[in-house]
Amino acid sequence: MVATTGSSVAASGRKPKPTIVLVHGAFADATGWADVIKRLSGDGYTVIAPPNPLRGVASDSAYLADFLATLTGPIVLAGHSYGGVVISNAATGNPNVKALVYIAAFAPDAGDTVYGLQNQFPGTELHEAQLDFRPWDGGVDGYVKRADFRRVFAGDLSPSAAELLWSTQRPGDVSTLQAASGEPAWRGIPSYYLVAREDKLIPAAAQRFMAARARAHTVEVKASHVAMISQSRATADLIRKAAR
Template identity: 70%
Template sequence: MSMPTRRNLIAGSAAIATGALIGAPAAASTRSKPTVVLVHGAFADASGWNDVARILLHDGYRVLAPPNPLRSVSGDSAYLASILATLPGPLVLVGHSYGGMVITNAALGNPNVKALVYVAAFAPDSGETLQQLQLKYPGTKLGEAALDFRQHPGGVDGYVKPEVFREVFAGDLPRSTTDLMAATQRPGDTTTLGEPSGPPAWRTVPSFYLVARDDNLIPAAAQRFMASRARAHTVEVRASHVAMISQPRVTAELIRKAAR
């Protein structure tokens, strides 16, 4: 079996096993389009990208939305980097929330990564932590009182309490939707809050940023700071923390700009 075939099998198997969305461009004229890799953050899963993925697949992009383990910055980044290593270039990485921290680290040193897109996401510099960036400016409603902590064999998981989930996470979505999101949320290990980030890929890779003005988790001021520091092409939209769900067309358009 040749190496390209082996890579395709590995990537395809991973997508099927995890429920990731993956599509191959049908027309020969679209084969030069980059693969778009969509990375979710904590308290969520890859389904948050569904509407964005549908738009991109319709436009002829190959799309992959792998699971983010949410166990540690270094471990999650290494896991994503291992997936990226199976994909031929070019690649556009898109991160939401904590997923931004993961793509910042996972993309480093991969020449196939041509652009980074941050959607209401953390874009850390070397040595920075999630907690530092979240509290850099006032306005976050994701404090300790908003979280439930549950021990597991390797540490402690944090969940957003159901009664505050909509206000903190997704205030522009219907309550019936956010109730379901709260019930099915994937927790993040609390070690991710204080683990320092490594050297950022955004120093060498072109970056794009979607600022969610009504975000109650990462204050818009913090998003603007990170976007400016990364010299990112920036778009602002009236949206909650889950801008990719409430504003999928705006999100997809920014990804298309990055892909071009």
């Protein structure tokens, strides 16, 4: 038996399926995409969820851009939370990226900051008082405090599931809050947005504003900030739509 190659797919008249790249945000890691990966992999997509360094907007975006440059063929790029900032910058200038998918994510314009978008509309419950700060050699990391984690981050998960997320959270360097984003890839790439109506970190009003500005195909779900976990089916469905 001869393995199917990209050329044989093209020869048969069928377009190759895009590679789907999933980017996590701060206070999380790539395992938050686990159920989404299972659903998409089951449909025959190649799905990759690389680590997001969470060290700074420019360096995180450069890291992802370099990663994307190693892939051939069409790409659908999805980001959650701060991961939306990273995909908005990393995809700029990459012709292989055919769609951007924002899952309860920041979709910044040039000059926007995470802090500014998060507080542009009322409703966020993540403030300095909800963070523990821990210095490291290159800066200061912020962790969501245990007492606030489930309420702010994962209100529709069980207490045990939220506790596991808190225990394993990957912090983001606080410099990412005030760093200005660059020219957004959504200006030239079709975009999709899943609004989490019960998000306590990025207010739903902010999500709707960003989705409308990017002219994104938008769906809404009843979900906390971790919509890719609590609403994995809806998340996978939107990514499939982008992939088609």
